[in-house]
Amino acid sequence: MGVMQPSAFEQILITTKVEKVMNWSRATSVWPVTFGLACCAIEMMAAGASRFDFDRFGAGIFRATPRQADLMIIAGTVTYKMAPVIKTLYDQMPEPKWVIAMGSCATAGGPFDSYHTIQGVDKIIPVDVFIPGCPPRPESLIYGFMKLQDKIMTSSLADRYKDIFEEVG
Amino acid sequence: MTEPIIPQAPEVPEAPAGPYVYDYAASPQRQVVMPKTVPLPSYRTYLAEVKAAAEADEAKWKKMQADYETAKAKAEADGKDAPKPPVRPVPRKDDNDLKTPWPQEAKDADLLLLQELLGAKVQEIFEQAGELTCQIEKGALHEALLLCRDREDLHYEMLADQSATHYPAASDFAYSVVYHLTSISRRKRLRLRILVPEGFVPESACSVYPSANWMEREIFDMLGIAFANHPDMTRILCPDDWEGHALRKDYPVVGWGQRDIAFREDRGGMIERIALQKAGQLGINLKQPKAD
Numbered sequence: 001m002g003v004m005q006p007s008a009f010e011q012i013l014i015t016t017k018v019e020k021v022m023n024w025s026r027a028t029s030v031w032p033v034t035f036g037l038a039c040c041a042i043e044m045m046a047a048g049a050s051r052f053d054f055d056r057f058g059a060g061i062f063r064a065t066p067r068q069a070d071l072m073i074i075a076g077t078v079t080y081k082m083a084p085v086i087k088t089l090y091d092q093m094p095e096p097k098w099v100i101a102m103g104s105c106a107t108a109g110g111p112f113d114s115y116h117t118i119q120g121v122d123k124i125i126p127v128d129v130f131i132p133g134c135p136p137r138p139e140s141l142i143y144g145f146m147k148l149q150d151k152i153m154t155s156s157l158a159d160r161y162k163d164i165f166e167e168v169g
Numbered sequence: 170m171t172e173p174i175i176p177q178a179p180e181v182p183e184a185p186a187g188p189y190v191y192d193y194a195a196s197p198q199r200q201v202v203m204p205k206t207v208p209l210p211s212y213r214t215y216l217a218e219v220k221a222a223a224e225a226d227e228a229k230w231k232k233m234q235a236d237y238e239t240a241k242a243k244a245e246a247d248g249k250d251a252p253k254p255p256v257r258p259v260p261r262k263d264d265n266d267l268k269t270p271w272p273q274e275a276k277d278a279d280l281l282l283l284q285e286l287l288g289a290k291v292q293e294i295f296e297q298a299g300e301l302t303c304q305i306e307k308g309a310l311h312e313a314l315l316l317c318r319d320r321e322d323l324h325y326e327m328l329a330d331q332s333a334t335h336y337p338a339a340s341d342f343a344y345s346v347v348y349h350l351t352s353i354s355r356r357k358r359l360r361l362r363i364l365v366p367e368g369f370v371p372e373s374a375c376s377v378y379p380s381a382n383w384m385e386r387e388i389f390d391m392l393g394i395a396f397a398n399h400p401d402m403t404r405i406l407c408p409d410d411w412e413g414h415a416l417r418k419d420y421p422v423v424g425w426g427q428r429d430i431a432f433r434e435d436r437g438g439m440i441e442r443i444a445l446q447k448a449g450q451l452g453i454n455l456k457q458p459k460a461d
Contacts, residue, residue, distance in 0.1 A: 080408055080411075081406070081407065113423060114422055114423060114424070115415055115420075115421075115422065115423055115424025116407070116415070116424075
């Protein structure tokens, strides 16, 4: 005796924070844009196909429009001609939105230290996760995506707009 | 009275000399090395090179003989033994089977026919590795293309490729523009070539071969050769506001400085608007009242 038995009410009820539920729902249903730039896109397709099955993490629904997507995987070399297009697509995505820079080209220009390549996509849009590799294997992409899930789970609304809160006052 | 204290100048730290310090100024991709030769394939140039090499060899042999004669006369005068007579060096036997095929005299009927039809407008015809090349005067290009397309015994239906090369070391021209014609019915290929100086505007081949449209735009984009009477003479690969032409030899690999793209800032004020909206929903007033 002396041990408190949970009541029937407590057995059917889970208490949590609204923010945690929101983050959980966001992290487990991240829909990427159908958007590939170069050879990294092939690895991205492999990650989405049955062998690696990106859909286990809720990210297998590649949307054909940025307006229905949460995640943009920059898979490939970003040229100066493509940069305004990427920026437009990013602007068209609804908040909250995340970006993964996949491969060495998207993270730092890769081997193309040249006149036509942007040395890292973070010069035009904010990037959440950088994945090294040339190209990264699907396992790397999945690991990077799990890192993004961790980031989403630990994020809060105040963190996301922290810079602007401080700037505005 | 004491000596005034002069402060010591701070020591300038030397640049770290580690293996991971990248010297951007000395990077080979930022250097421009202008070529000193004109590697334009040509039978006439090849003949001239062969002749010059033979003459140099002969002059060297003559000099060796003359040196031997003077040494012999000097030895005789001094009463010493005569020196060894020189041996003419034999060219080393070359067993390498990966040779560059040299240009050869044109024997193909198409080339000879073109030369007969165009006369003095044909500057040079030759064959190299079984490929036919006909260099024509830059003004007679349209005539040659029409001949190649329409004549029954030539009948090159397709312009398979068109490209250009920059030769900054050449004195009388700057670019070569090359037209690769293919005859599907006769299973033959022909290369027409014109040499154009800087600033020359060649006639577009679009009216004869419509496939020249994008290829001429690419040549314009990469080398800056504008074509006359082209339907849309704009850049095709680089952005429209690009400076310079990337395949010219005086263009560095990284371009004229990496361009800064400033897209990161909140141009439309969208992020700030959303932040204010979200904060308002949470009951926070982010807009500070003004001091006045």
